[in-house]
Amino acid sequence: MSDIRLDSARSQADSDYSLLFPDKGLLPGLERLRLAAGGRIRGTLAGKRRSFTLGGSQEFADYRPYAPGDDVRRIDWNVYGRTGKAFLRQYWDEQELHVQLYLDVSRSMLGATRVAEGKLLYMLRLAACVGYVALCGDDRLVIRQFDEQDVKNELGPLRGRVSVSKLFRYLAEKARESESEAGRDAAADKVLATEGNLSLAHGSSSHLDMSIPFRKPGALPRRSGVCWIFTDALYESGIQETLLSLVAAGQSVVLVQVFNPEELNPELSGELRLIDSELGTGKEVAISPRILARYREEAAAYQQELKAVCGEKGAVFVPLDTSIPIKTALQRLAAVPGAIQA
């Protein structure tokens, strides 16, 4: 009985794994990587990250003259033998790193439309890699999802390689759930579109603000650490505010923009009612080459804008195209200072 359960659990784990890592040889390579920590870390448990306080790790930091009350076990007797004076050996404290992964699961990331297709899955795969790197590095990992309204579905904290399967299951479940959700939404959209009252189908706001979910209580990490945000960054406002509040919460932020190549270079033609996947509002456009050219200009300008905002806030900005293989994407992340270290 228990064998059968075990088997089913294993096959579940296998399917999670194959969903998240289509490239089988990726995982061993990840073990050699570490997440970059913004500075010295103050954790709760001992870990592999050097803290900014001195402590009991194996790593030597300095000598200090003995003062009454000090632990005599720390006196360096070799030095005492040579000099006749008592010095204490001091060691760096090593603490664990708090890693927060924020996954954008707003509608625009879902695969409901041709354009958004694969964005979420890509993001989940990236997150699996980054999470795996974190767990291998004995970091404390927390994963949260956020949409237009809320931060939800928190997983963690996870520590150590034992939690890898938990992490994978969590991400794989999200992937499967979004697939079914996308199918349902597409059917619903069709009905709505024929009825012609598309607006306000999904949200009540006509304006998307990224900072709304992050303003919710408990949305921000309590301890300082590294915070990765995976998003398509298609928000009218709030990006700057979100970054600011995360930095204020002691996070060194990495903003990964996941986008579809078609978002930068759309291949549309004809007279279209463009429906915003998040707001549900429509926009009537007669597509012409001139408009498409202007769109491309605007998209490039928007990315530059994002980069500038991140730079201003001390955050790392990495734009990633879903057409890039995950392996290449990781190399790119490793090349950016402040994201992943080899």
Next chain:
Amino acid sequence: MQFLSATSAWFALACLAIIGMYILKKQYQNTEVPSHLLWRRVLQEQEANSPWQRLRSRLLLFMQLMAALLIVLALMQPVLMRSVTHSGHAVILIDRSGSMGAKAAPGGTNGKETGVQGQSGSSDTKLSVALSAAEQWLDEQSHKRQVSIVVNGSQPEVLASRETDHQVLKEILRGISPVYGYSDNTAALSLADSIHQQGDDGVTIIFTDGIWHDFADSNSLPLQTQSVVSLIEGESGNVGILSFGMKEDLLRPGFNHAVVTVRNDGTTAQKLTVSLYAYGKDGEREAVAELEIAAEAEGWSSGEARGLPPADYYKAELKALDAWTGDNFAYAFPAVQTTPKVLLVTEGNLFLEKALLLSGIKPVKTLPATEPPSGAQAEEISWVLLDGALDKIESNAAWKKLLEDKPLWIIDRPGSDGGETAQPASMDVDIAQHEVTNYLSFQDTHISRLAKPAAEEVAWGRAVLAYGGVPAIYAGNYNGKPQLRFTFRLQDSDLPLRPEFPVLIMQAAGWMNGGQGQLGYAIAGQAVELSLHPESVKADWVAAEPWKTGFSTDDEALRQPMRLMELGAGIYEAPAIPGLYKLTEKDNSGLLLQERYLAVSASREELTPLEDGRLELKLAAREDGQEAPRQEEEPMAKLPLTAAIMGLLLILLVAEWEVYRRGHTG
């Protein structure tokens, strides 16, 4: 193109409705995009002028508008006007008489009659305007229609018969140049009419300037087929030399007196300048007089010039830029001929002397016993007449040399000088065709005795007259000079008593003179009677001063010698283009025998304007008694274009469907 229902153009307003529908079109394809974030930035401008934005680069809209316009066009019932009244045989009659060589009035043809607008500049001749009008008419005809081309002239000609290839017809038309001589228009009209077959729905199209001297005959011609006359307007106010005559100046013997008559067809009096030129032996030209003649409007007047020096010929040239240059010059030959001096070696022959004097010859009498003249005296002598005494003279070296140099006429004395003689067996006269024996019959003439010179003595010539089977007159050339021999003594014959005697002597003297003297005057293309040199095998007309006709074919023809065309015995055709021509005759070896001038002028009839002004060519009643309309306006047939438009529309609809199917709507 014309529209039968122009009011249907109002349906074009439907296009506005189509455009309006496109502006108001509400149906858009729903396409979900992740966010409007970027689109909003892009579309800010576009949304400002949204209605017009929708009309940009809309292939479908344009095709629909096109389709709507085509439908409206079809509703308006467009038609092409074509003259397709007669599909039957058409005969084009081109009047190429000399008057057609004149300049056309600006504006060319009288467009109403054929629907053809002549596009002539003022430099075009009436004929070229007529030809281009004919080509235009040809262009309007279908390629199946049979077309014949008839031209007038001294004999009317059919240049093309039932031809359907327009290119061939145009080539033929382009090759037509004016005929300056007499042109038989009635015959041409009759020929054109006779080409039609009974009931072939034919039409005769006449391109003419209306100057038709024989219009009275033409009008009385019963025509079977309908005729259309296309009148080519000419430039008015031509001036020309009507006549240029010469007579002997009574005040100065040996000099000439010229009379020039000019004609002014214009409506205003003009002062005309006529220059007279004399042409010497080598064709050198010398201006000898200039006449100012005041010519009244539509009248004639004359001027005179006296004391013109002797010359080969004279030319009168009218300095005027008028409609036709062909009558601005005229040639005349001197009335005074220089009298040739002849050395008459005789012991006395009164009849002969008198006859020579009558022939306009000045005989210088000398006895055979005396020394021959020498030096300047010998130079003056044109030829020598030796009356007997040949043997006496031949022993004298000075005489021999003179006889070698000069043409020689020998009159034998049979019996007295010891040569062989013959008695004529009968009175039969055998006359060979020769200049000396022209017009003579020698009937009833009696000759008692004739000499019979050895064959080598007369090898230079041939017997042109045999009396009773015995050669009586030998004629020929010796060393390129004419030579003549009478084998009988004039005293042995009753010939000097006959009326033919002076004629014989004159012709013989003319022959001895070398046939010098000009050919005179002729109308272009006319048959002229000429007597050629007996030795001549090649005779050509050479234009002495080519006149610029304005037709390249004519100019080309004038540049090289023209072959003399023999029409009948002794009758030849004069050159076809007015001007002065030199008739050069050459013998077998190419030696120039003689050169004579012929002044050719255009037909007088073409030069004089018709007295009643413009000719009204009224074609006579047909056989069925119906009056044939003179100038019937050709009804235009309407060729509807609706079918073509509908075809276009269908193609457009197919294209529209393709566009729609492939989704290239934007």
